[in-house]
Amino acid sequence: MCGIVGAIAQRNIVPILIEGLSRLEYRGYDSAGIAVLNQQIERVRAVGRVAELERKAQGLSSFIGIGHTRWATHGGVTEQNAHPHVSPTQDNPQIAVVHNGIIENHDEQRDRLTALGYAFHSQTDTEVIAHLVHYYYQQTRDLLQAVKLTISELTGAYAISVIALENPTQMVVARLGCPLLIGLGDGENFVASDVSAVLSATRRVIYLEDGDVASLTSAGVVIYDKTLQVVERKEHLSDVSLASLELGPYNHFMQKEIHEQPRAISDTIEALIDDGAFRTELFGVEAADIFSQIDSVLILAAGTSYYAGLTAKYWLESIARIPTSVEIASEYRYRESVPNPKQLIVTISQSGETLDTMEALKHAQKLGHTHSLAICNVQESAIPRASSLVFYTRAGAEIGVASTKAFTTQLIALFVLAVTLAKERGLLSPAQELAYLSDLRQVTGSVQIALNLEPQIREWAKQFGDKEHALFLGRGVHFPIAMEGALKLKEISYIHAEAYPAGELKHGPLALVDSNMPVVVIAPNDVLLEKVKSNMQEVKARGGQLFVFADADSHFNASEGVHVIRTPRHVGVLSPILHVIPVQLLAYHAALLKGTDVDKPRNLAKSVTVE
Numbered sequence: 001m002c003g004i005v006g007a008i009a010q011r012n013i014v015p016i017l018i019e020g021l022s023r024l025e026y027r028g029y030d031s032a033g034i035a036v037l038n039q040q041i042e043r044v045r046a047v048g049r050v051a052e053l054e055r056k057a058q059g060l061s062s063f064i065g066i067g068h069t070r071w072a073t074h075g076g077v078t079e080q081n082a083h084p085h086v087s088p089t090q091d092n093p094q095i096a097v098v099h100n101g102i103i104e105n106h107d108e109q110r111d112r113l114t115a116l117g118y119a120f121h122s123q124t125d126t127e128v129i130a131h132l133v134h135y136y137y138q139q140t141r142d143l144l145q146a147v148k149l150t151i152s153e154l155t156g157a158y159a160i161s162v163i164a165l166e167n168p169t170q171m172v173v174a175r176l177g178c179p180l181l182i183g184l185g186d187g188e189n190f191v192a193s194d195v196s197a198v199l200s201a202t203r204r205v206i207y208l209e210d211g212d213v214a215s216l217t218s219a220g221v222v223i224y225d226k227t228l229q230v231v232e233r234k235e236h237l238s239d240v241s242l243a244s245l246e247l248g249p250y251n252h253f254m255q256k257e258i259h260e261q262p263r264a265i266s267d268t269i270e271a272l273i274d275d276g277a278f279r280t281e282l283f284g285v286e287a288a289d290i291f292s293q294i295d296s297v298l299i300l301a302a303g304t305s306y307y308a309g310l311t312a313k314y315w316l317e318s319i320a321r322i323p324t325s326v327e328i329a330s331e332y333r334y335r336e337s338v339p340n341p342k343q344l345i346v347t348i349s350q351s352g353e354t355l356d357t358m359e360a361l362k363h364a365q366k367l368g369h370t371h372s373l374a375i376c377n378v379q380e381s382a383i384p385r386a387s388s389l390v391f392y393t394r395a396g397a398e399i400g401v402a403s404t405k406a407f408t409t410q411l412i413a414l415f416v417l418a419v420t421l422a423k424e425r426g427l428l429s430p431a432q433e434l435a436y437l438s439d440l441r442q443v444t445g446s447v448q449i450a451l452n453l454e455p456q457i458r459e460w461a462k463q464f465g466d467k468e469h470a471l472f473l474g475r476g477v478h479f480p481i482a483m484e485g486a487l488k489l490k491e492i493s494y495i496h497a498e499a500y501p502a503g504e505l506k507h508g509p510l511a512l513v514d515s516n517m518p519v520v521v522i523a524p525n526d527v528l529l530e531k532v533k534s535n536m537q538e539v540k541a542r543g544g545q546l547f548v549f550a551d552a553d554s555h556f557n558a559s560e561g562v563h564v565i566r567t568p569r570h571v572g573v574l575s576p577i578l579h580v581i582p583v584q585l586l587a588y589h590a591a592l593l594k595g596t597d598v599d600k601p602r603n604l605a606k607s608v609t610v611e
């Protein structure tokens with residue numbers, strides 16, 4: 001999604017803006033731009049890569065400026081629509097604005113501003129912000145006031161950063177519904193939508209809250225909350241390492257992140273293993289109290305996180321015996337549901353900023369839900385801050401748009417939740433607790449061994465490169481893994497893929513099966529294995545090509561039309577974590593063969609901060 005970076009300093013900030021924008025590239029974007037102040041507002045914009053913008057910005061220098069990577073929501077991908085947007089005119093810009101989010105009442109504001117004599121040069125919703133700030137600046141001659149008056153007229157979601165020609169020593173920023181943070185330097189300050197954009201300059205950050213407006217100079221920062229009172233926000237020292245944002249020896253971030261999974265998992269379970277017990281406090285100080293009050297769980301999530309939630313339903317119901325439902329966040333928030341104040345709302349979001357999930361949580365809270373738990377990979381992000389409990393996965397920065405290590409560590413977190421709830425509910429014997437701990441200890445090694453299957457999977461991928469469709473089958477707790485496999489394949493290789501519970505095959509999708517339809521089967525050695533084998537026969541009988549991920553002890557043999565890869569050993573209840581590794585690798589290698597942009601698949605973006 002869009003990215004913002006801004007800087008105000010006593011040195012040339014153009015290299016900081018460019019570096020910041022390159023760090024934001026991973027979020028996915030289609031155009032980029034910067035605006036800086038000298039005797040005038042100077043603006044450079046380019047469609048495509050930040051490298052092109054950098055080339056165009058050669059020779060530009062300033063002590064204050066804002067930059068943006070745009071992922072278009074309103075208006076096509078053109079230089080005219082790229083941010084920053086300016087006002088009152090293109091030739092004589094006095095205000096420059098960058099914006100993430102969507103202004104829902106932009107049509108109404110556009111009509112009003114047109115009547116006031118403002119001309120529009122883009123199709124974006126953002127341009128109304130530039131004109132509104134200019135309009136109010138004319139009246140107040142105070143940039144902070146002008147921004148405050150502007151946002152009081154906006155509906156929708158935004159993170160904005162604004163500079164004004166007449167105020168070369170001030171930048172004003174604001175957020176509602178979209179992430180924004182301030183980076184604190186020594187005699188210089190920064191703003192960004194993502195900490196990666198300011199890390200080369202500072203690690204000291206303040207995360208703004210919804211409704212906050214802040215005024216930045218090189219000497220200091222003043223923050224106002226939604227009631228417009230001056231407010232102190234906590235300073236954090238970011239622990240995101242620059243190395244985690246580099247590719248190192250890998251060709252793609254997705255490849256790097258797939259291979260980082262053993263480390264990500266062991267970091268996520270470190271505290272648990274050190275304690276040698278499932279401790280309720282891992283979820284927060286209030287966890288024991290909240291867990292003792294709940295009678296069910298409602299998981300709200302989107303995309304890959306939703307599939308983590310679907311997997312968790314099996315664990316929560318079988319291990320903790322607690323009724324669990326899982327809903328797509330963007331659906332839940334718009335339907336009339338029946339609230340249950342005794343239900344624990346669990347949100348899952350890698351970034352902690354996923355707008356659909358954040359809004360679903362707010363909706364649940366409005367309905368009277370008071371118990372919420374966030375499972376999240378980014379410290380201090382919006383969703384954990386809005387939740388009563390939090391479990392941080394420790395996957396490290398995930399840059400590839402297709403989520404991999406965030407997913408497996410979410411599964412770990414959800415499994416730990418299921419066992420912890422079972423313990424709280426008196427359903428866990430000491431022997432069973434030790435057995436689950438031992439499963440967790442083993443899973444890191446098993447994932448490493450699954451990664452070693454890569455050469456065989458790369459060979460298989462050759463049979464997918466020329467296909468237009470694929471089916472993924474799984475049963476029980478492995479059905480969500482089949483769904484995740486299909487999602488991975490479609491999002492990065494653009495091969496249309498669908499997942500079905502294997503038992504559903506004969507109720508429709510079998511009609512699609514012929515020799516051109518690869519069918520991937522997740523077939524671990526569990527109670528459903530014999531059923532899955534029968535479902536596979538149905539495919540084989542129709543000439544379908546089967547690609548089966550089985551366990552070492554599944555007694556499967558490859559035969560004509562049946563390809564088999566054995567994951568090294570069965571890891572019991574944690575088997576979904578092991579079985580997702582091969583489907584991630586399959587998608588990755590199929591995408592390489594198709595020559596797609598693996599880390600930035602078309603039309604997609606990381607951290608989905610728009611609706």
Ligand code: HGA
Pocket residue numbers: 001002070071072073074075081099100101102103124125126609610
């Ligand atoms: N609505 C603005 C910004 C889009 C955005 O935040 N994308 O993530 C535009 O279309 O330019």
